[in-house]
Amino acid sequence: MKHVLSIAGTDPSGGAGAAADCKTFCAHGCFALNVITAVVSQNTQGVRGYMNVTPELIASQIDAVFEDINVDAVKIGMVSVPATIGVIADKLKQYKPPVVVLDPVMVATSGQRLLVPEAEQTLRDILLPLADVLTPNLPEAEVLTRRPIRSFADMEAAARRIFDMGAKAVLVKGGHRMEDATDILYDGRGFHYFKGKRVESNSTHGTGCSLSSAIAANLANGMSLSEAVGAAKKYVFEGIYHAELIGKGHGPIHHFYQLYKRAGLE
Structure with a gap:
């Protein structure tokens, strides 16, 4: 069993952040580890507020994991302030995990920064160059590149620019496109398109967290990058399609649909 670490914020409603990460790791047969960067008050209707964990305590949590357990992959989510980014970067350089997937969480679906x-x-300069895979959605890619994205050509250009900032591979997610849900992966050698169907559903809370976590778990389990992305995209699609109605807003995906199916609990 591979060990995958989430470095992210909390979600008391269980659909995003560290909760979604750990559910996703477990759904992929991995042992889930987690380091909390911020305590977030949120639910399916939006983010109400958050409190950052001190850099010292973040460092202590990371040390506690790496000094005791072999880590096969790391997924990084919410890192809201420069001090948090700095301490995580220092620890990644110290422990050198084999896989780092960075999901640059900048703005919640509800609009909360x-x-x-x-x-x-700080994220561009210090953390981004340590990522094996960066997974921005279209608004995040626009922030990183400071350019609008309106087409597939724009997505390719954004992926190339972010790659040139130091990330080893970039997956620009097209879920915010109105006409389709195509993602584009750039690995420095070429572009890979991952086409997807758009599901009319309110169960989209934590989809970005779950996708990046699935990629990290798939890479830890030995898949190639393109295989890991393709399988992760399918996992999230199935999670949205088979989601239970939870909450009054945008509910979570069904992280364990395949396991429930095998157990006859559909």
């Missing part, structure tokens, strides 16, 4: 403006450049 989760990355303060002064941290954007």
